[in-house]
Amino acid sequence: MLRVVLDREVPAGELAALAxxxxxxxxxxxxxxxxxxxxxxxxxGPRRLYxxxxxxxxxxxxELDAFWRPGLTALRRAAEEExxx
Numbered sequence: 001m002l003r004v005v006l007d008r009e010v011p012a013g014e015l016a017a018l019a020x021x022x023x024x025x026x027x028x029x030x031x032x033x034x035x036x037x038x039x040x041x042x043x044x045g046p047r048r049l050y051x052x053x054x055x056x057x058x059x060x061x062x063e064l065d066a067f068w069r070p071g072l073t074a075l076r077r078a079a080e081e082e083x084x085x
Contacts, residue, residue, distance in 0.1 A: 001029060002052060005039060009049040036060075 001015055010018075016026030030050060033039040037056035042049045 001026075001033065001050075002038060002057075005050050005052045009042065009051045012048045012050065015050060 001019055004010055004015060004018055012026060012030060013023060015030065016023050019026060019029070021029070030039065030041075034041060034050075038053055038060060039050050039056070040053045042051075
């Protein structure tokens, strides 16, 4: 869902269809993404249009970088030590 709404606003019904979900199931997923700050919603008459939240995505990226950086750094060092003659 995040990939679909990365470049454009997408109605909830279209997101449900693209994800192969029922409308209620898609709404639950979208609510979780909205509560996490990863998507924003705009009401346009009877439709709800979703798009990615650049700020939320940046926060997620920073969290993932902080989580993975120490382990990946240690893995790189170990690989370099093993490859050293």
